[in-house]
Amino acid sequence: MPIKKVVELSLWERTYVPEVIKGISLTAGHFFRNMAVHVAQLVGLAKDSRGSETYQYPEERRPLSPRLRTLHRLTRREDGSPRCVACMMCETVCPARCIYIVAGEHPNPQIEKYPVRFDIDVGLCIMCGYCVEACPEDAIRMDTGIIDLSSYTREGMMYDLKKLLQLSPMPAKTVKASTKPEDLGLPAPLATPGGEQEH
Amino acid sequence: MAYIIDFTIVTFVFTTVMGFMFLLTWMERKQSAVMQDRIGANRARLFGLPPLLGLWHNVADGIKMVLKEDFIPPHGNRFLHTLAPMIALFFALISFAVIPFGGVYDIWGYRVSLQVLDLNVGLLYVFAVMSMGIYGFVLAGWASANNYALLGGMRASGQMISYEITMGATVIGLLMCYETLNLQEMTQAQGELYGGWLPMWGVILQPLGFILFSTAAMAETKRVPFDIPEGESEIVGYFMEYSGMKFGMFWQTDFLETVLAGCLIVTLFFGGWQVPFLTSDGFHFPWGTDWALPAIVVMLMQVGAFLFKVLVACFVLMLIRWTLPRFRWDQLMRLGWTMMLPLSILNIIVTGLVILLIRS
Numbered sequence: 001m002p003i004k005k006v007v008e009l010s011l012w013e014r015t016y017v018p019e020v021i022k023g024i025s026l027t028a029g030h031f032f033r034n035m036a037v038h039v040a041q042l043v044g045l046a047k048d049s050r051g052s053e054t055y056q057y058p059e060e061r062r063p064l065s066p067r068l069r070t071l072h073r074l075t076r077r078e079d080g081s082p083r084c085v086a087c088m089m090c091e092t093v094c095p096a097r098c099i100y101i102v103a104g105e106h107p108n109p110q111i112e113k114y115p116v117r118f119d120i121d122v123g124l125c126i127m128c129g130y131c132v133e134a135c136p137e138d139a140i141r142m143d144t145g146i147i148d149l150s151s152y153t154r155e156g157m158m159y160d161l162k163k164l165l166q167l168s169p170m171p172a173k174t175v176k177a178s179t180k181p182e183d184l185g186l187p188a189p190l191a192t193p194g195g196e197q198e199h
Numbered sequence: 200m201a202y203i204i205d206f207t208i209v210t211f212v213f214t215t216v217m218g219f220m221f222l223l224t225w226m227e228r229k230q231s232a233v234m235q236d237r238i239g240a241n242r243a244r245l246f247g248l249p250p251l252l253g254l255w256h257n258v259a260d261g262i263k264m265v266l267k268e269d270f271i272p273p274h275g276n277r278f279l280h281t282l283a284p285m286i287a288l289f290f291a292l293i294s295f296a297v298i299p300f301g302g303v304y305d306i307w308g309y310r311v312s313l314q315v316l317d318l319n320v321g322l323l324y325v326f327a328v329m330s331m332g333i334y335g336f337v338l339a340g341w342a343s344a345n346n347y348a349l350l351g352g353m354r355a356s357g358q359m360i361s362y363e364i365t366m367g368a369t370v371i372g373l374l375m376c377y378e379t380l381n382l383q384e385m386t387q388a389q390g391e392l393y394g395g396w397l398p399m400w401g402v403i404l405q406p407l408g409f410i411l412f413s414t415a416a417m418a419e420t421k422r423v424p425f426d427i428p429e430g431e432s433e434i435v436g437y438f439m440e441y442s443g444m445k446f447g448m449f450w451q452t453d454f455l456e457t458v459l460a461g462c463l464i465v466t467l468f469f470g471g472w473q474v475p476f477l478t479s480d481g482f483h484f485p486w487g488t489d490w491a492l493p494a495i496v497v498m499l500m501q502v503g504a505f506l507f508k509v510l511v512a513c514f515v516l517m518l519i520r521w522t523l524p525r526f527r528w529d530q531l532m533r534l535g536w537t538m539m540l541p542l543s544i545l546n547i548i549v550t551g552l553v554i555l556l557i558r559s
């Protein structure tokens with residue numbers, strides 16, 4: 001422990017009055033500057049000046065760092081189908097065990113598998129980003145910038161394949177504003193995988 | 200007719216004082232926020248009116264206070280517990296009676312001094328009433344059946360007594376200068392010009408007295424640099440067991456005492472309702488220019504000047520309250536007894552010597 005030296009106040013400082021005046025001139029400076037901005041904004045002027053350090057959260061968002069881990073999304077292939085090959089790496093590495101994947105056989109033998117189900121329980125997720133690190137296909141990312149994850153029900157915190165995929169933009173040529181599974185670029189399942197019911 | 204004038208004055212003083220209190224509850228929140236680079240209250244709306252920098256939050260606060268449960272501790276004294284905030288608020292309110300908010304005017308043939316009570320011992324009255332206010336806080340601490348509250352009440356009494364002495368001793372310097380206890384006469388005396396150009400305000404005649412008095416007045420309001428009776432971080436204070444509007448009354452007392460401190464500082468040291476070079480028939484500037492004004496304009500200007508000065512004083516008091524950290528109990532006592540009391544006595548001696556030199 002370094003020894004802390006007690007700084008004795010000089011006689012001038014111990015009279016308090018000049019130091020108090022110094023203090024209140026500082027705070028008064030802040031007050032008049034900020035109040036001028038607030039009043040100007042009240043009548044519609046000085047839109048770019050900030051009268052405070054506060055971000056008025058729901059209306060005004062602070063800029064997020066691009067490194068920040070936010071809500072997950074599943075990326076897409078060129079044809080809009082998920083890049084995920086259901087290798088279970090993310091599900092295995094997840095310390096919170098919030099990922100649940102059911103694999104199905106892909107018609108393309110080069111791809112082998114695709115996720116029939118891909119559920120993330122965001123209520124359990126600890127935002128560690130291990131799933132992103134573990135993914136060999138760059139199929140899952142945490143860069144949506146969505147941080148206000150909340151819901152009135154537990155079910156609302158469940159993000160399934162459809163929801164996670166929608167967070168990725170469709171590749172330019174197949175842009176469609178549809179939410180039907182076949183329009184999301186999912187292939188029709190060849191075989192019904194077992195164990196789908198036991199979630 | 201005289202009754203109507205009296206009634207008007209009383210109503211004006213009461214509504215103005217309550218209005219100031221209302222304003223200060225807003226200022227407390229907004230000013231503290233803005234000077235700390237925060238935003239502060241800016242959400243509440245009243246009947247669809249725009250938030251206006253959070254002005255309507257007072258109304259929301261009031262509704263909240265009134266609707267809250269009024270809790271009385273089971274072992275507390277019900278009667279005293281209810282009485283205490285009333286005493287505190289009552290004495291804070293009636294001390295405004297002698298504050299002159301305007302000069303002496305002829306209205307409909309009556310000679311009217313713009314104050315509720317033209318008392319020739321007005322200054323003593325203010326001090327007496329302010330000391331009586333302690334009973335409210337001590338009773339609140341006592342009747343709550345709570346050791347922390349009791350401690351807060353005891354601290355309140357100790358602090359008030361210590362600083363009242365300084366306050367009283369400081370004012371003696373002013374009494375020697377103006378030779379009156381009547382606040383109206385004292386204010387009128389401050390309108391005289393020294394050497395034809397310098398208004399003889401208390402702050403010019405008694406600079407040390409001004410600093411000591413405003414410090415003691417701040418201590419009387421029990422707000423932050425001197426908030427030992429509350430001590431939110433350690434004992435919560437004498438109003439610990441209060442809720443709802445009874446708690447609100449203590450809060451109002453706090454703001455009223457701030458307004459009172461502002462009124463006293465303005466009346467005693469900043470010329471009260473005096474506007475420099477403005478006499479009853481208009482401006483007489485020292486460089487020879489005269490600007491005649493009708494009596495009603497002069498009256499309105501003087502009342503307006505008083506209100507403006509009080510507002511500025513309240514602003515500065517609040518600025519100090521939100522700038523300085525609080526004293527410790529021992530530091531408070533040391534400041535009060537070993538620094539301010541000797542200085543105020545020194546102030547009396549020096550003032551006496553100077554007066555003696557000038558007169559001889």
